[in-house]
Amino acid sequence: MNIMSNDMGGSGAKRGRAGEKNTLGPNSEIGRKLKQYYDGLVAEEIPDRFTELLKKLEKTEAGGKEG
Amino acid sequence: MAVSAGFRNDLLAAIPSLRAFAVSLSQNADKADDLVQETLVKAWDKHESFQMGTNLKAWLFTILRNEFYSQMRKRGREVQDSDGIMTARLAVHPSQHGVLDLEDFRAALEKLPDDQREAVILIGASGFSYEEAAEICGCAVGTIKSRVSRARSRLQEMLKVSGEEDFGPDAIAAQVMGSNAA
DSSP states (O other): OOTTTTOTTTHHHHHHHHHHHHHHSTTSHHHHHHHHHHHHHHTSOOOHHHHHHHHHHHHHHHTOOOO | OOOOHHHHHHHHHHHHHHHHHHHHHHSOHHHHHHHHHHHHHHHHHTGGGSOTTSOHHHHHHHHHHHHHHHHHHHHOOOOOTTHHHHHHHHHHOOOSSSOOOHHHHHHHHHTSOHHHHHHHHHHHTSOOOHHHHHHHHTSOHHHHHHHHHHHHHHHHHHHTOOSSOOOOTHHHHHHHHHHHOO
């Protein structure tokens, strides 16, 4: 039995998240601003260069290895 | 081995978060997009080393972060040119009614040391656990905790936020009075 090794993403992660609420959660002004700042960035539209890049990478792969 | 369509779609879905993290780290939109591009290319090349079922976002953030610091080392530390302007602005108006202006917040965030800024972003905004953040940054969980705590204190200090009850009725009252006056 290994109780120790398999804790990732389980109760350990939850505990971490509950702990962080005390310092940077929605009850903290800094926490709220941080979220507002970051969410604003996440909400930005993805520039075309990235969808094009992924298309290009796919094409390169389909065409086999390049010399 | 071919890159699966699922992996490709997952990469695509991760782009907004990657950009947000890149901007937070580099404080520069152009540099951030270059970082994201580099990250996507590296992730594509190294896709075989990604273990399915593990956290792709954390894996990508790790690549992006490594790329950021290796570029920094190559270039040497560059002066953030907006710093002076932001500092002046910040000095003129600290939050008066406890309602922080987003620009002031951004300026304060920019002034944090890189390691504190990334810690506070990973924990407070990107939704990672302390354990995940420690893995991304290649350091101990305790180190992340102390960086977050120092970052928070410094932000509070710079922005003059002392307690958690800063939203007084003053801001609203001022607005109402403002609109009724004249």
